[in-house]
Amino acid sequence: MIFSASIAAAQDYPQRPIEMVVTFGPGGGADLMGRQMARLMESSLGVSLPVSNVAGASGNAGLTRLRTNPADGYTVGTLISLTVASWASGLGDSKPEDFRIISVVQNSPSFLFVAANSPYQTAEALFEHAQSNPGQLTVATSGYGTQDDVTLKLLAKGGVQMENVPFQAPGERYASPIGGHTAVLYEEPGDVAQFLEAGQLKPLVVFSQERHPAFPDVPTAAELGHDISGLDNFRTIAVHADTPAEIVGILEDAVSGAVASPEWQDFCASTYSCIEPVTGDAAQTMITDFFQLVADQLNS
Template identity: 80%
Template sequence: MTLYHSLKTVLAGAVTAGLITPATMAQDYPQRPIQMVVAFGPGGGTDIMGRQIGKMLEAELGVSIPASNVAGASGNAGLTQMRTDPADGYTIGTLISLTVASWAAGLGDSKPEDFHVLSVVQNSPSFLFVAANSPHQTAEDLFAYAKANPGELTVATSGYGTQDDVTLKLLARDGIQMENVPFQAPGERYASPIGGHTAVLYEEPGDIAQFIEAGQLKPIVAFSAERHPAFPDVPTATELGHDISGLDNFRAIAVRAGTDPAIVEKLEAALGNVLASEEWQNFCTETYSCIEPVTGDAAQSMVTDFLQLITEQLES
């Protein structure tokens, strides 16, 4: 048994025996390391964000916050751990739109009310990217080829049931049929079109900034209501006649529902300081993901509303 789990066992026994009351725990929180559950594998945007937030929260809370990658099932494996660990504030984690979308597709058994969303910290629209040497240098060329050759083009995605999958289904309804090829390892997904293993990559720009800057990957269409300010020459799908928007990639930090409100308040205050810092602003600028943080009831509603949107898209 690790020291971390030994401490959890000892403290749980003390609470059961009445030696430590919930009020005392909230007042003294935190007294030991806080685990950051990253619900996707190493090297991806969620992993980088979770580790960055954890590192910056350490200075605010005065304890270490080690990251633990619990990947699998489009992020649902990590959320299962968050739901089964005690609601004591010593397990926090990432909750992102890809996983919320998977619930609408029947993956996992989590619900928005299983979590208390501390803050939505990033948001970015998704794009389709092709390799620099791709024969399809524009979305018009890509879509025309896909219509003429149904299922021949392959798209690297983060999994089935995610908004990647939903977007491809919506394109298929417009006659643009491309094959979903899921990758669990983010690095392999990013590199797949460069190496010729897939024709297209579905991703947000911040996760592959180094490939964009190196000229290895090129964005050809954005799934957003308006053109992205960092890529003003890239058209939106709506401009091309495909009404697909609102499926942005948001990332949030959450705890298990039922966590003591006093502990939640401490976490929200610490996270607020992190998100207001110059260090965080530099980080989110580099990853094209800066937003005004969404907190409180608005953050909780953002998750619920997104799940409803994806459900309606799948049912239409």
């Protein structure tokens, strides 16, 4: 009976606009991804996907709407690694099993950036100063509990102690080292591409197992004695965990079509975040494994 009702609901889906909840403020990477995806999904779904920015608590405020709205496929949202990391750090009450991942559509390692005129022109110089002056250097981050925060805690364990300075507004965070409000920025390159192209920011170190192909001269943290990797910034489209499988399938098809489009390929290339989309059980496992990775690193 429930199964039949679920199939009937899917056959009529969608009949009205689908809200796209972006879990961070306007102008950031999650916002750009959510808006691009919403626009590209509209043609295959045949309805509009108006975007609502519900920022706060490292993305958890927006996910509360996703969890509390009906599980009928009319509320979808961005669920990104920053927020998953915050759960492992004890922020919010969400768990990976509270959501159904439609698709992981972007992924990129994060870097430490400084202003082009910074006195720290190499990661070695930056780390040496931080070691000699614990807590003096400030780092602009997306919030407490995120992998920004986790990475800084892991660096501190290795003797490189810097101060976390969270910014609610993405644009203010990106510009903070340029304006001298912080010494360093923790971010992925796609979100600050305009500042890199303008020569205003300089990447010093990447947190990945290998050097980034677009920035071959930037060393990995492991090369400098800090083996911090696996904390990549991935972004997904998700729904409530109880959303009927038939509706999930319709949304998966819409996202797959969007990702295959030339518009999306241009977008992800410009943000250094193109990946082969991850869907189904593999996507759920990716979220769960990341949650456990962060928890294990914090407890090590």
